[in-house]
Amino acid sequence: MRDEQIGAALIGWYDTHARVLPWRVGPADRARGMRPDPYRVWLSEIMLQQTTVAAVRDYFHRFTARWPDVTALASAADAEVMAEWAGLGYYARARNLLKCARAVVADHGGRFPKTRDRLLTLPGIGPYTAAAIAAIAFDEAATVVDGNVERVTARLFAVETPLPGAKAELTALAARLTPRERPGDHAQAMMDLGATICTPRNPACGICPLREFCKAQAAGIATDLPRKTPKAAKPTRYGIAYLGRREDGAVLLERRPDRGLLGGMLGWPGTGWTEADPAPAPPAEADWREVPGEVRHTFTHFHLVLRVETAHLSMGANPQRGHFVPDTEFRADDLPTVMRKVHDLASQPATGD
Structure with missing residues (x-):
C-alpha cells in the first residue's frame, strides 16, 4: 500500500509542477492525447547523459531544427553532426547517435522499436536509455534509474549502502514504485523531484510531496544520502x-x-x-x-x-x-x-x- 501511496502523491505533484522541457510532452498535453515523439525522447536522453538540462537545451533546439526526424539525421554527414555536437562533450555519444539513427532507418523502417529489450539492440542505447525511451515514448512499465532516481529512492527507503554498490538494491526498490499506468510520467516525475526538490545538497524537504513517506527524512539523514564510495584522485x-x-x-x-x-x-x-x-x-x-x-x-x-x-x-x-x-x-x-x-x-x- 505504501508504494502505491508514494506513486499517487508523486504523480499528483508532477501534474502540477512538471518542468517544461523542449523534448517533453507535459501531463496536460498527455491528458489531451498528445504522444511523445520517440525521436525527440531518444535524442534528449543521449544528449543528457553526463550533461545538465541547461547545457542541452540549445543543442537540442539546433539539432531538431536542422534534423527534425530520425531519417534526416541518418542522412546527415558525419562531420556536420560532429561539428554541431562540439562542446557538448563525450563525443562517442555523437558517433553512436549517427550509428543508431542509421540502424533505425535501415533495420526498422525509420521507426524506433517500442520495447526496452528491442531498443537495447540499437547502437549506443544502454539499459537506462532503453528503459527511458520505452517508458516515456511507449508507456512500457520499464524502470528508469538515473542519478536523480537513485537519490530519491535512497532517501525514501533510507538505503545507506554506498554507491555504486547500492545500484542493484536501488533499482529493485525503484521497480517496486514503477506503475503500469503512466510509467513514463512516473519516470519523469522522479527525475523532476530529484532535480528540483530532492537535490544533492540542501533538499527542500519541507515542500516535498513524499515527505511523509521518506524514511531518511524521518531519521534526519536525508542530506547524507546516497552515500558514495570515495573516488580515487584523478591523475x-x-x-x-x-x-x-x-x-x-x-x-x-x-x-x-x-x-x-x-x-x-x-x-x-x-x-x-x-x-x-x-x-x-x-x-x-x-x-x-x-x-x-x-x-x-x-x-x-x-x-x-x-x-x-x-x-x-x-x-x-x-x-x-x-x-x-x-x-x-x-x-x-x-x-x-x-x-x-x-x-x-x-x-x-x-x-x-
Whole structure:
C-alpha cells in the first residue's frame, strides 16, 4: 500500500509542477492525447547523459531544427553532426547517435522499436536509455534509474549502502514504485523531484510531496544520502598542441581517430597525452614558439594540461599530419571544448613588460 501511496502523491505533484522541457510532452498535453515523439525522447536522453538540462537545451533546439526526424539525421554527414555536437562533450555519444539513427532507418523502417529489450539492440542505447525511451515514448512499465532516481529512492527507503554498490538494491526498490499506468510520467516525475526538490545538497524537504513517506527524512539523514564510495584522485596528463596558420589564413587541423577521447573530432595536431612532459612532435617544419600560459581541461578520468605552440607556415608547407582548412571555412565553435581553449589561448594579444 505504501508504494502505491508514494506513486499517487508523486504523480499528483508532477501534474502540477512538471518542468517544461523542449523534448517533453507535459501531463496536460498527455491528458489531451498528445504522444511523445520517440525521436525527440531518444535524442534528449543521449544528449543528457553526463550533461545538465541547461547545457542541452540549445543543442537540442539546433539539432531538431536542422534534423527534425530520425531519417534526416541518418542522412546527415558525419562531420556536420560532429561539428554541431562540439562542446557538448563525450563525443562517442555523437558517433553512436549517427550509428543508431542509421540502424533505425535501415533495420526498422525509420521507426524506433517500442520495447526496452528491442531498443537495447540499437547502437549506443544502454539499459537506462532503453528503459527511458520505452517508458516515456511507449508507456512500457520499464524502470528508469538515473542519478536523480537513485537519490530519491535512497532517501525514501533510507538505503545507506554506498554507491555504486547500492545500484542493484536501488533499482529493485525503484521497480517496486514503477506503475503500469503512466510509467513514463512516473519516470519523469522522479527525475523532476530529484532535480528540483530532492537535490544533492540542501533538499527542500519541507515542500516535498513524499515527505511523509521518506524514511531518511524521518531519521534526519536525508542530506547524507546516497552515500558514495570515495573516488580515487584523478591523475594529471600533459601534452603539447600545435596551432599553425598558413600565410593565406588557412589553419592546420587534423581529425582524431574514431576511437578514443574526442574520437572523430577536428582538433589541433599535438603530442600524445602522457603523465610526464611529452617530447616535442610538431606537425610541420616551422619556427614554433610557445604561447605564455597553459590550457587546463578535465576529462572523466584525468586532468589535462597542454602547452600551446604556434607558427606561421609557408604556402609550400607540407605537414606530416593534418590538413589545411581555409580561413573562410574555419569556425572555432566547431571544435571540442579543449581545442577551443587552445585557440583562445593562442588568440590572446601579446603583453609586454
